[in-house]
Amino acid sequence: MADAPAAERAATGRAAAAPSRPRRLGRRILGGAGRVAAALPAALVLLFLAAPMAVLAISSLNATASLAFPPSSLSLRWYAEVLGSQEWAVSLRLSGLLVLLVVATTAALGTLAAYAVARGDFPGRRAVAGFALSPLMVPEIIIALSLLYYFQGLGLVNTIAGLWLAHSVVALPFVVRTVMVSAQNLDPTLERAAASLGAGRLRVFWTVTLPLLRPGILAGAVFAAVTSLGEVAVTALVSGANTTTVPVRIFSAVQFELDPSVAAISTLLMLASVLVMVVVDRFTHLSEAL
Amino acid sequence: MTRTSPTRGRAAGAGYALPAVLFLAALFAVPLARILELSLHPVDGTGNPLPEFSLVQYQRVLTEPFFAESLRSSLLTALLVTVLCLLLGYPVAYALARTRPGVLRTVMFVIVVSPLLTSVVVRSYGWVVLLSANGAVNRFLVATGLADAPVPLLTSYLAIVVSVTHVLLPFAVIPLTTALGGIDGNLRRASQMLGAGPIRTFWRITVPLSLPGVATGALVVLPLAMGIYITPLLVGGANRPLAGLRVYSQITSVYDYPVAAALSFTLLLLTLLCVTVLGSGFRFWERRLYG
Numbered sequence: 374m375a376d377a378p379a380a381e382r383a384a385t386g387r388a389a390a391a392p393s394r395p396r397r398l399g400r401r402i403l404g405g406a407g408r409v410a411a412a413l414p415a416a417l418v419l420l421f422l423a424a425p426m427a428v429l430a431i432s433s434l435n436a437t438a439s440l441a442f443p444p445s446s447l448s449l450r451w452y453a454e455v456l457g458s459q460e461w462a463v464s465l466r467l468s469g470l471l472v473l474l475v476v477a478t479t480a481a482l483g484t485l486a487a488y489a490v491a492r493g494d495f496p497g498r499r500a501v502a503g504f505a506l507s508p509l510m511v512p513e514i515i516i517a518l519s520l521l522y523y524f525q526g527l528g529l530v531n532t533i534a535g536l537w538l539a540h541s542v543v544a545l546p547f548v549v550r551t552v553m554v555s556a557q558n559l560d561p562t563l564e565r566a567a568a569s570l571g572a573g574r575l576r577v578f579w580t581v582t583l584p585l586l587r588p589g590i591l592a593g594a595v596f597a598a599v600t601s602l603g604e605v606a607v608t609a610l611v612s613g614a615n616t617t618t619v620p621v622r623i624f625s626a627v628q629f630e631l632d633p634s635v636a637a638i639s640t641l642l643m644l645a646s647v648l649v650m651v652v653v654d655r656f657t658h659l660s661e662a663l
Numbered sequence: 664m665t666r667t668s669p670t671r672g673r674a675a676g677a678g679y680a681l682p683a684v685l686f687l688a689a690l691f692a693v694p695l696a697r698i699l700e701l702s703l704h705p706v707d708g709t710g711n712p713l714p715e716f717s718l719v720q721y722q723r724v725l726t727e728p729f730f731a732e733s734l735r736s737s738l739l740t741a742l743l744v745t746v747l748c749l750l751l752g753y754p755v756a757y758a759l760a761r762t763r764p765g766v767l768r769t770v771m772f773v774i775v776v777s778p779l780l781t782s783v784v785v786r787s788y789g790w791v792v793l794l795s796a797n798g799a800v801n802r803f804l805v806a807t808g809l810a811d812a813p814v815p816l817l818t819s820y821l822a823i824v825v826s827v828t829h830v831l832l833p834f835a836v837i838p839l840t841t842a843l844g845g846i847d848g849n850l851r852r853a854s855q856m857l858g859a860g861p862i863r864t865f866w867r868i869t870v871p872l873s874l875p876g877v878a879t880g881a882l883v884v885l886p887l888a889m890g891i892y893i894t895p896l897l898v899g900g901a902n903r904p905l906a907g908l909r910v911y912s913q914i915t916s917v918y919d920y921p922v923a924a925a926l927s928f929t930l931l932l933l934t935l936l937c938v939t940v941l942g943s944g945f946r947f948w949e950r951r952l953y954g
Contacts, residue, residue, distance in 0.1 A: 412758060415758035418751045418752070418832075419771060419775070422774055422775065422833075425786060425789025425790050425793050425826075425829065426785070426786065426789050428789060428792055428798075428799055429785065429788060429789040429792055432792055440792050440795070440798070442799040443799075481682075485680065486683035489680035493676025493679065495676050495677040501677075504684060505680075505684070505687065507691070509883070509886070510886050510938065511695075511931060512887070512889045512907065512934055513887070513892070513893075513907075514890040514911060514927065515890060515927040515928075515930065516691070516694075518910060518920075518923055519694035519697065519698045521914065522694065522697060522698050522701065522924075523690075523693065523694035541686070542686075542687070542690045545683065599780040599781075603780075605782060605893050606783070609893070610915075619782075620784045621784075624893070627784065627787075627791060627897055636792065639784075639785040642782060642785055643785055646780035650776060650777070
């Protein structure tokens with residue numbers, strides 16, 4: 374709307390002369406009002422999106438043991454408490470380990486599957502794509518119950534391996550989806566060129582295809598990482614006393630107490646996610662990969 | 664390529680998908696099949712499944728108000744949240760799609776996506792802090808005289824709808840932004856040059872062309888809203904009549920897995936039904952628009 378009059382003039386030199394001056398002025402005012410009318414709801418919704426997290430971050434700076442907002446006095450004591458705590462340290466290490474395992478697993482499985490679906494030409498291709506994305510269609514509580522029951526039979530409840538597998542199931546569709554976008558935009562002539570110049574199948578995949586898929590893989594890896602780092606719905610049921618991830622520890626702490634130390638660790642988790650996203654966004658456009 | 668036959672190329676293409684398919688078969692399909700089987704068994708007095716098959720668990724789910732009410736409530740809440748996400752997400756997506764790349768766009772994008780990258784626990788906890796008795800909202804209400812004493816916001820249905828909408832909103836904004844960003848600006852200009860005002864252009868050009876984004880947003884948000892349980896648990900407590908919470912409480916405090924499995928599958932069927940109806944509704948609408 375903003376540049377409509379300019380485009381009008383540029384596109385049709387003669388037609389632009391048609392609307393009289395006052396009408397054009399009126400349209401410009403209307404356009405300005407329209408822009409405000411469009412921007413105001415957007416600003417309000419953005420405020421709604423940011424509010425709870427901003428409040429949480431500010432409350433974590435409370436000097437007293439309350440989550441009063443705004444805080445009466447500021448301090449970093451809850452951060453010191455969290456970072457000095459043995460329990461949180463164990464959880465942080467576990468969450469970090471899981472992120473590495475889950476990203477490696479889902480990036481490998483997801484990239485291959487997405488490449489096959491986007492570029493392959495075999496019967497049942499669409500069915501494979503649907504299957505690879507289907508965990509997204511199943512409500513989280515159902516995945517949680519099914520994995521809990523399954524893991525009980527296999528002795529995987531309250532184990533790191535169990536959490537690794539569970540997080541990978543939840544994160545895999547995100548990787549498949551982002552890599553599929555990259556693979557669909559991939560120019561097949563580049564691979565054919567490499568093959569005609571004598572590169573073997575594996576070499577083509579490794580030196581031509583994979584680098585071209587990098588934006589999608591990176592975006593998928595970010596989503597896998599943050600999914601694993603934030604997963605609670607399934608983790609809360611299949612984890613146990615020895616395998617309490619950071620979000621699950623937050624989950625149980627929140628149910629029993631409202632203490633700024635939980636707000637402090639939540640803020641740290643939040644900052645870590647935003648940092649990862651900003652860094653990766655420099656290399657690839659996450660917004661497009663979604 | 665020149666040296667490989669087409670059939671071999673096909674087999675190799677399928678081979679790439681094999682690891683992921685096997686992985687999901689073992690850890691997604693089989694576990695689902697296992698609880699489907701479990702849901703077909705009656706239980707003895709202590710909740711242990713008996714060997715014979717029956718549909719008694721499904722009968723319980725559909726007739727006992729404790730479960731049936733929760734399914735109805737989950738469905739209505741999910742539909743409400745989906746509509747809210749689309750309505751609230753549209754202006755943000757519109758603004759995002761029309762803002763040129765720069766600092767403002769990056770800030771907007773970070774605000775939209777950061778909730779997606781933050782644990783659902785953290786986001787729900789933010790609402791707990793905001794809505795608690797001495798939280799920001801209650802302080803504001805008391806300070807401005809809108810309320811005499813702190814209002815019990817935390818356990819209200821409204822709090823659940825607001826927080827679940829907040830949690831799922833980014834999932835609606837992203838496909839809407841993609842759809843709105845993909846609309847050729849010349850179409851809008853053409854519409855205005857032909858005499859349509861900005862409002863008419865918006866309704867006749869922008870909205871119909873963004874329909875695929877609306878459909879994707881709805882189809883992503885709805886299944887997520889149907890089974891959500893962490894956010895309502897933290898914000899509204901474990902006793903709210905929502906199917907996700909009922910399954911959770913059957914697992915963690917009653918230990919009746921078969922009825923939890925039956926409730927889960929009924930919820931899954933309901934979700935798939937909604938997705939199918941919604942999906943074909945959108946397809947029908949698109950066909951009518953584009954012929």
